[in-house]
Amino acid sequence: MPKQTLPGVTTVTFPRALVNAFLVEADVLTLIDTGTPGGVDKITAAIRGAGHGERDLARIVLTHRHSDHAANAAALARVTGAAVLCSPGDAPYIREGTEQPRPRPATPLGRLMVPYVKRSLPWSLSAVDVEDGLVGDAMVGPFRVIDTPGHTAGHVSLLWTDQGVLFAGDAAAHITSLGPHPAADDPPTARQSFASLGQLGFDAACFGHGRPLIGAAPRFRAAAG
Numbered sequence: 001m002p003k004q005t006l007p008g009v010t011t012v013t014f015p016r017a018l019v020n021a022f023l024v025e026a027d028v029l030t031l032i033d034t035g036t037p038g039g040v041d042k043i044t045a046a047i048r049g050a051g052h053g054e055r056d057l058a059r060i061v062l063t064h065r066h067s068d069h070a071a072n073a074a075a076l077a078r079v080t081g082a083a084v085l086c087s088p089g090d091a092p093y094i095r096e097g098t099e100q101p102r103p104r105p106a107t108p109l110g111r112l113m114v115p116y117v118k119r120s121l122p123w124s125l126s127a128v129d130v131e132d133g134l135v136g137d138a139m140v141g142p143f144r145v146i147d148t149p150g151h152t153a154g155h156v157s158l159l160w161t162d163q164g165v166l167f168a169g170d171a172a173a174h175i176t177s178l179g180p181h182p183a184a185d186d187p188p189t190a191r192q193s194f195a196s197l198g199q200l201g202f203d204a205a206c207f208g209h210g211r212p213l214i215g216a217a218p219r220f221r222a223a224a225g
Contacts, residue, residue, distance in 0.1 A: 002046040005212050006165060006204055012046045014039055017068040017121065018175075019208055022167060023050060024160070027141040028058035031082070032158060032167050033208060034072035037122060043076060057082045061140065062130075063169025064155040065090040065100060067122045069208060074128035087134040087147075089154020097127035103151070103183035106190055109175070110182030117183060143167075148197065150190025151181050157197065164203040166216065172197060174210030178223045181209065195224035 002023070005011040010023040014035040021039075022032040023046050034043065044054050057080040062070045065086070073084050073094065086094050093100050100123045105111045134140070134156045136147035146157040148171035158167040170181040171193050184190035198220030205216035213219060 002042075002049055005206065006163075008163065009165065009206065010046055010050050011206070011212075012039075012042055014042070014068070017117075017209075019068040020206070021069075022206055023047060025050070026143070026160065026162075029056050030059040030061060030141070030143075031057055031076070032061050033063055033069040033169065034060065034076055036068050037071040039072050040075045040079060043072060044079065047080075054080050056080075059141070060084045061134070061143070061158065062086040062090070062094065063157065063167070063171075063208065064152040065093040065125070066152065066170070067125060069169065070094055070125055071122070073130075074126035077128050084128055084130045085134055085140060086130050086132055087145075087154035087156050088132045089149070090152055091130050091132035091154070094125055094130050095127060095132075097125050099124050101185060103185055104187060105182065106180055106184040106187035107182045110184075113182050146171075146197070146200070148193035150186045150188070150193045151184045153185060155193070159200060159202060164201065166197065166200065166202040166205045168197065168205055168207050170208045172205070172207060172220070174205075174207045174213060178213065178219055191224075194220070198224050 008025040144159040151170040180194040
């Protein structure tokens with residue numbers, strides 16, 4: 001069931017990949033990531049449960065191109081009329097639906113996860129027109145774009161500056177503990193991106209995978225060593 005995780009933030013969790021999407025009542029109703037394939041009804045139910053109509057969704061922001069985060073973007077854009085935004089680095093895979101590279105293990109847990117992920121998720125998307133303006137320090141409404149490459153080349157995180165909330169996507173995970181996501185295209189760069197997040201000013205962190213954290217920034221710094 002969708003639940004309000006923080007004021008103005010409804011979390012929609014998809015059991016297939018234990019992945020979260022976030023419906024955010026910001027300057028306009030914004031969806032951050034879209035969940036695993038076939039999840040359109042779950043997202044639209046969350047929109048209605050938050051007291052909105054489907055056409056109230058104005059913005060879909062994709063932290064990156066993987067199908068557990070971006071698979072429903074095309075269908076949701078058709079249903080809601082929302083604009084879809086992503087980074088220039090990941091845009092071709094989303095705009096054209098081209099085959100994606102597979103990630104590598106980035107942590108000990110990743111050695112267990114990656115073979116399953118490679119088998120269980122599709123590695124191309126339904127093509128959708130996207131705006132590729134998510135570049136470092138750009139503002140999208142109240143969200144500051146943070147370049148966090150490594151998990152994918154074009155991965156971005158979002159800092160909701162008004163509320164002090166970081167949406168980390170897969171630049172960080174809070175599964176068994178806080179750290180870099182267990183899988184990455186470029187693990188050393190992913191570790192650097194994770195460490196850089198701890199230098200930002202935020203109180204709460206929401207993750208693509210795992211539980212939210214309050215008082216989060218010092219815990220990022222501690223986890224990065």
